[in-house]
Amino acid sequence: MMRFVMFAILLTFLAGCSGHQIKSFPESTQQPNDLRDLDLDGVIEAREKCDNTLKGAVVDNDGCSGVKAVNERITLNVLFNNGSAYVHPKYYPEVAKVAAFLHKHPHTEVIIEGHASAQGPAGVNKQLSLKRATSIASLLSSNHGIERQRIQAVGYGEERLLDTSDTAQAHQRNRRVMADIRNSNKNTPLKWTIYTSVEE
Structure with missing residues (x-):
């Protein structure tokens, strides 16, 4: 009985969604921020303030560790x-x-x-x-x-x-x-x- 009720709910949900069209983003949409992480420190380039920190170092939200690569x-x-x-x-x-x-x-x-x-x-x-x-x-x-x-x-x-x-x-x-x-x-x-x- 429980399975039948769950199946009926699922059919109702699918029937309610079937009338809606799926909209896609325009191909020309541009990402305003640079989301790459070029130095692999876990901080995206849009927030990066210290590009040359040592690899594997603990960094803050700006990507700075206090010790720069020399x-x-x-x-x-x-x-x-x-x-x-x-x-x-x-x-x-x-x-x-x-x-x-x-x-x-x-x-x-x-x-x-x-x-x-x-x-x-x-x-x-x-x-x-x-x-x-x-x-x-x-x-x-x-x-x-x-x-x-x-x-x-x-x-x-x-x-x-x-x-x-x-x-x-x-x-x-x-x-x-x-x-x-x-x-x-x-x-x-x-x-x-x-x-x-x-x-x-």
Whole structure:
């Protein structure tokens, strides 16, 4: 009996709706707001105020986490003598520029890249370039208070020459140091990703 009553109600509902026409939206209707989420933080572009927040970070209604993504390469105008890793004090302002950037962005880490010219054995140049990078890293830590765990020193030797010509000017250009500054998410609150599993 109950099934019959439910069936009768359903027929009545369908009969009442059958007389109405279905209206569709015009094809020319335009969405006034940008509903995309290009940085995948859960906030649509129409409300987005922080486009470059770290992926996976907890964000507010404006899409801001307080920590922005940083990807910066800085060339230090520090010249080294041939076979030397000594940083002359006149180049300290170059190191200070990197330190200032790191202080301004406390959630970043830096890789100091040391490079050498193609003069001499490749193995020696590799070690020399690492010593140059280590010299800069030590100045960042001892003179500017940058935490050691935020600094990494690597030596590329003659693997990434800027100028392959065999001239004094080319060799001088290749004896250089770069600072590659990137974000660290160690202190960034991240969203929880919850996985569930069923044990059999």
